[in-house]
Amino acid sequence: MDIVEIIIGVIALLMAIRIFLTRSRARKLLYLCCLSFCISALIALYVDSPMGGIVAITYFVCSTLSSNAIAYTIEQAKDIE
Amino acid sequence: MEVLPLISGICCILGGIGVILHTNPINKIIMFALLEVGMIGLIVSSYYLDIAIISSLCEPICTIILLLGYLKYITTIKKKKKYGRDLPVLSK
């Protein structure tokens, strides 16, 4: 095990627990963004070939799209109610 | 022990518990996103890279379909209170 992987793993663990415990919906999205940074870095360090880089980029861009849709829906639901 | 399978497994377990425990629909969808994060990590840790690309491409589509259903649901609840006893659409 590497010191780099250990640092990223500790941060990812902390983020997963904080997503579970926070009550506010908008702040959960901020923690989720930080967690997807960590997972994307871990994928690239684990696979260690150019295909792993492609997987990391595709995963990160798609998870950003998903966060965008969730934040848009929170705004719309606030307007309707 | 590698780091990526460990973190992905913890994310899967926490996401699964959170989908059951939270009651707000948006919170459920965010916890479902956490479950998908863990699932993609577990797929990558077994070196199925093509399946990981396909499932990470399909993940926002699933989330958008769920969110459209939620918006339709709350719009229907709001509109139902405005009509009176005789609905013009249903009474034809």
Place this chain on the structure above:
Amino acid sequence: MEIVEIIKVVVAGIICWLNFVLIDTYFGLPEKPGVLGAKTIGEKIRDIGGNIHGGYFMGNIVCSPDASAGTLLASIMSYLMGVEGGIIAALLVWIGNRLCADPGYAGTIGALTITAIIYLLSPIIEAKYFIAGMVLAIFTIQGFEHKYASILLGKIAKKMNRGE
């Protein structure tokens, strides 16, 4: 031996933090919410006692891949493929930016500058430490304490004449 690696990670984190905060602030992220989702995150940050311009900055990072994503992905591809990888990452980040309905200058320029920095510093700090440094830098903004981070970002935005 471990101490040297930790010092390298911290120095790389400071370089990455300066890179993406300065580029994002220059391209006007704290001024206005680019997409509708960033507005609700900014107002939520203001409700817990932070600065609204820092809140818009955080919301724009969440809702579209900006210079922060460009920095991380370009350092990943530089670690795996060398200098060509950084240019490929810049192209893919630009496509992702256009998917989220952004102009996409910030992400591309952030990816290109971090590629140049890694190429210049490669005899001293390898690209692997830049990945951990970028995760550490995004942790100080998005994960540690939202109130004080947004106040700090608001001060930087005011000093660079973006916002207020």
